[in-house]
Amino acid sequence: DGGITQSPKYLFRKEGQNVTLSCEQNLNHDAMYWYRQDPGQGLRLIYYSQIVNDFQKGDIAEGYSVSREKKESFPLTVTSAQKNPTAFYLCASIGRVGPDGELFFGEGSRLTVL
Amino acid sequence: KQEVTQIPAALSVPEGENLVLNCSFTDSAIYNLQWFRQDPGKGLTSLLLIQSSQREQTSGRLNASLDKSSGRSTLYIAASQPGDSATYLCAVKPRIYSGNTPLVFGKGTRLSVIA
Numbered sequence: 473d474g475g476i477t478q479s480p481k482y483l484f485r486k487e488g489q490n491v492t493l494s495c496e497q498n499l500n501h502d503a504m505y506w507y508r509q510d511p512g513q514g515l516r517l518i519y520y521s522q523i524v525n526d527f528q529k530g531d532i533a534e535g536y537s538v539s540r541e542k543k544e545s546f547p548l549t550v551t552s553a554q555k556n557p558t559a560f561y562l563c564a565s566i567g568r569v570g571p572d573g574e575l576f577f578g579e580g581s582r583l584t585v586l
Numbered sequence: 587k588q589e590v591t592q593i594p595a596a597l598s599v600p601e602g603e604n605l606v607l608n609c610s611f612t613d614s615a616i617y618n619l620q621w622f623r624q625d626p627g628k629g630l631t632s633l634l635l636i637q638s639s640q641r642e643q644t645s646g647r648l649n650a651s652l653d654k655s656s657g658r659s660t661l662y663i664a665a666s667q668p669g670d671s672a673t674y675l676c677a678v679k680p681r682i683y684s685g686n687t688p689l690v691f692g693k694g695t696r697l698s699v700i701a
């Protein structure tokens with residue numbers, strides 16, 4: 473089945489460590505997005521990529537990094553510079569080239585800093 | 587800057603009731619509006635997508651309307667069931683430039699349907 477796969481589902485990190493969250497899609501979508509979700513704050517955009525080898529910062533990019541070497545993959549690294557990384561992270565992709573596509577989400581990864 | 591508001595933040599209704607969830611946005615220059623459902627600890631599931639040229643979309647017991655000029659959308663759920671309990675989010679795609687502009691999300695309405 474086509475879809476967006478995020479891994480791991482749960483991740484624990486010690487302070488000072490970098491961690492990488494995986495996002496893979498087999499929908500042949502060009503654009504991919506990373507959102508962070510905190511209780512009571514809604515979804516906030518971290519980074520997005522409209523095409524391979526290109527990405528743009530979202531509203532809260534500080535302390536995060538991404539790469540887009542393949543169309544199917546958009547990994548997110550949470551670096552030690554991110555001061556409050558405990559959150560639920562959601563990856564998404566959009567269904568067609570142009571402005572009117574439908575956004576689809578993965579199941580999310582929950583990161584906890586110990 | 588586009589802002590999306592969903593009121594109320596939480597809603598509790600008895601099973602079988604018809605209900606309306608509200609979404610408002612500040613800038614009418616949008617490509618489309620999308621409604622999502624989120625179960626606890628899960629990702630978002632797309633429910634309905636309304637293009638800016640459309641007035642409504644229907645899927646089963648769900649009907650979403652869009653009034654772009656007034657900056658409002660409603661999600662109507664008919665004959666609610668306990669399985670409808672979830673958080674419902676709306677999001678708009680700003681018409682800033684061509685391409686896949688990131689969506690702007692509301693904070694959601696948490697719905698509880700009581701059996």
